[in-house]
Amino acid sequence: MVINTLTVSDLRFPTSRTNAGTDAMHPDPDYSAAYVVLGTDSGIEGHGLAFTIGRGNEVVALAIEAFRPHVIGRRLDEITSDFAGFWRLLAGDSQLRWLGPEKGVIHLALAAIVNAIWDLYAKAERKPLWKLLADMTPRQIVSCIDFRYITDALTAEEALEILEGQAPTKAAREIELLKVGYPAYTTSVGWFGYSDEQIRGLCRDALAGGWRHFKVKVGGTLEDDARRLGVVRHELGRTCKLMIDANQRWDVGEAIERVNALAKFDLWWIEEPTSPDDVLGHAAIARGVAPVRVATGEHAANRVIFKQLLQAEAIGVCQIDSCRLGGVNENLAVMLMAAKFGVPVCPHAGGVGLCELVQHLSMFDYIAITGTMQDRVIEYVDHLHEHFVDPVAIRDGHYLPPTRPGYSTEIRPASREQYAYPSGEAWGSKKLEVRS
C-alpha cells in the first residue's frame, strides 16, 4: 500500500458563539482542525488532525504541507516496519526542525500526519487503534518510539520490561475493558463563561447521567472562583471528585496562594496552574499545594518536557494530548515514562476529535502498560462528536471501546464541507475577526 496523495483542509467550528469551551485565557475559542487525508493506491484513506482554537489554523495547515515530500510515495509497511525511524525523519528534518524543534506549529503538523498514518495502519489491519496496539508485541511497540533525549529517564530496555510484565495478562483486561469501558470525567459543566445558574443545571444533569468526576475552570477573581466552586461542590456532595483548571493563568507564587485558598472545596487536582514550559515552577507549586495534585500536559510540547515534569516530581497527573505530542508514537513514550515514575495518565480531551483519538491511548495504557484504571479518567467534553464518522460512545461516565477499524479520526464529508474555512456554509461571508 503506497501513500500517493496528501490533502489538507482548514476546518473551523464557530463555538465561540455559545461560550462553550471558554476559560481564563481563551475567552472565545472557535474549535478548529488542521485536517489531513492521506490517500493510497488501495483506496483506503488515513485521516489525521491537529486541534487549534481558530485563528492560526491556516498556519498549521501550511506546516502539514511542508512534510509532504516525506510522505508521498512511501509504502505503509516501509513506515510501520521502522516507525521510530520514520518519526525521527519527520521530527529531525534538517531544515524544518529549526521551526521548533519538536514544538508548536511544526509539531502539531507532525502529529496530524503521524496520526493519519496510524489511522491508515489500523484500517489496513481492520482493527480499532487500541486493539492494533494491544495486539502488537512489546518489541513492536518499543520499535515505534524515538528514545532520543529521554534515555536518562527511560531506556528501550526498561520500556520493554514494563510491557513484557503486562503481556501475559492482556487478554483478561481486554475483556474487562469491553465490558465496563474506561472511566471519564466531564468538563462540560463549568466553562468560564457560564453563569452560576447554567453551572447548577449542568451539574444536576451530569449527576443524573452517571458522572462522578467534574472539572471547573478557574482563574477569575478569587471571589468568583470560590463562588462557582461553592455552587458545584454543593450540587455534587462530598463523594464526587472535583478538579480545577486555571489554563496557565497564574505565576508560581500566585498559583500556590490561590489553590490553597480554594482547597477547602476538596480538590482532586489543579490543572495548568502556570506556564506549560515551567517544569521547576510546577514542582514548586506541587510542593506548595499538596495534597492537591498538580496536573498538566495539554500544552506540554514534547516528551522532553514530560520527562522533566516526572523527574522533578512536578506532576501527580500526566495529561497526554493525542495531537499536541507528536502523535501515537510520542504518546507511547510518555505513557511508558509515566508508568515508570508511577504517575497516572489522565489524558486531555475535548476540542475537536481529541476525545475520539485519546480514548484509544488510555485503553492501551490499561491493557498493556499499567494494567489498571485506578485513579485514571479520560477528559470528556460534550462537543462536536456528531461530526465524526465513529464518534465516542459514553455510558455511565465511561468511554466504551471503539469497534470500527481506524483511529476514529475521520470527520464526515458533509461536515468537512460545511465547516471549511472560510468557504464553508457555516462561515458564510463572515470571516473570523479579532475581538477586542
Added chain:
Amino acid sequence: MVINTLTVSDLRFPTSRTNAGTDAMHPDPDYSAAYVVLGTDSGIEGHGLAFTIGRGNEVVALAIEAFRPHVIGRRLDEITSDFAGFWRLLAGDSQLRWLGPEKGVIHLALAAIVNAIWDLYAKAERKPLWKLLADMTPRQIVSCIDFRYITDALTAEEALEILEGQAPTKAAREIELLKVGYPAYTTSVGWFGYSDEQIRGLCRDALAGGWRHFKVKVGGTLEDDARRLGVVRHELGRTCKLMIDANQRWDVGEAIERVNALAKFDLWWIEEPTSPDDVLGHAAIARGVAPVRVATGEHAANRVIFKQLLQAEAIGVCQIDSCRLGGVNENLAVMLMAAKFGVPVCPHAGGVGLCELVQHLSMFDYIAITGTMQDRVIEYVDHLHEHFVDPVAIRDGHYLPPTRPGYSTEIRPASREQYAYPSGEAWGSKKLEVRS
C-alpha cells in the same frame, strides 16, 4: 505616526551549496528570513525578521500575517507608551496562543513584528537601537517587559534596582564602547562540513585578523571531533579561548561522556549539548562536565525556559537570540534575569541578520545592565552581511557600535528581490528540495 501597511516576504539564501553553516544536526541550511516591513503614514518604515534555515520559512511568513489585525492602524506612541501591554496583546492573542504558547513558529513571527516596531521606533528617534535603549530611564525599560511567569525569579522592582544601580555611570561606558567596541568570537573556522585543511587555513586567517575566541562544531564520531579539535587547538596555541557546539546532538549521559573525553583541548564552553527544552538535563550535564561551562539559548523558546536554566544552575553562559525570543522586549527580561543570577550573556548570532540585531542588545547590556564586558563575547559569523543596509563593522575581533538610526534589520531592496523565494533570480526555477 500610524502603522498602515504590513508586507511579508520569504527570503532565502542558498548557503547549503557551500557547506557554510553546517553542523551535526543541520547538514544543509539555506539561511532564510521571514521578513516584514511595517509602513507608516510618515514614510518611515520598520523592518523586522525571523531567521530560519530554509524549508518552513513560508510557514513563519504566514504566521506573521496572522498578527496583522493587532498592528495595522496602531499609533507608534500608543505601542511604545505601554510596550509590555502591546507585547502581551500579541503573545496572549486568545486564539493564536494555542499554536505555542510563546514558542516555535508563532513566537518567531511575533519576534519579527516586535523587532520591526523597535526598528521603526529607533528610526523615529533617530538613534541606533542600542543608544535608544541606553537613553531610556530604568523605569521606561522596565515598562517594556511582560513579567508574567517570571516573578518567582525576577520582579519589576528587582529589575528596576539593577538598572538604577548602573544608571549613574552609563555615560562613561558609552564612551568606552564607542572607543573599543564589544568583543566577539568567530564560528566561521569550524563548520561541520569543512575539511581539516579548510579549518587549518581559516584558523590562521582568523588569528591574523585579530580573533582570540573560536568555536568549533562537534557531534560526529569521537575520533573525528577529537581530530578536528586537535587541529584547531594546535593552530591557536594555549592562550586563545576555544568553545565547542554539539547543536543538540546528544542525550544527557552521552553528552557528559563526550565532553569529558574532549576536555583535554581546554574548552571554555560546550554549547547545546542536548535538547534545548531539557533544563534538568543541562543541569546534570553542567554538574558532570565542570569546569567546562554549559551554554545554550539559540533554541530556548522563551523567558520561561531561560528562567529555569538560571534557577537550576544549568548554564554558565546565557545565549540570547534576537529573533527566537520574542524580540527586544523578551530579551531585556532574559538579560536582566541573567544579571541577577550572575551569568554572562554571550548572544547567539550568525544566520541572516542575527549579528546585525543582537549586537545592539549586548551593547545595552554593557552600558545599562551589567556594566562589564568581562567573559562576554558576541558570536560572529562571516555570512551575508553584504545584503544589509547597515552591516556589522568588525575590527580586531570586536563589534563596533552601529551609528545609523534603527535596529540594523533592513535588507537591501536589490537583495530582497534577488533572494525572494521561489521567484527570485537566486533560485531560478530550482525550488528547494528535500535531500535524502
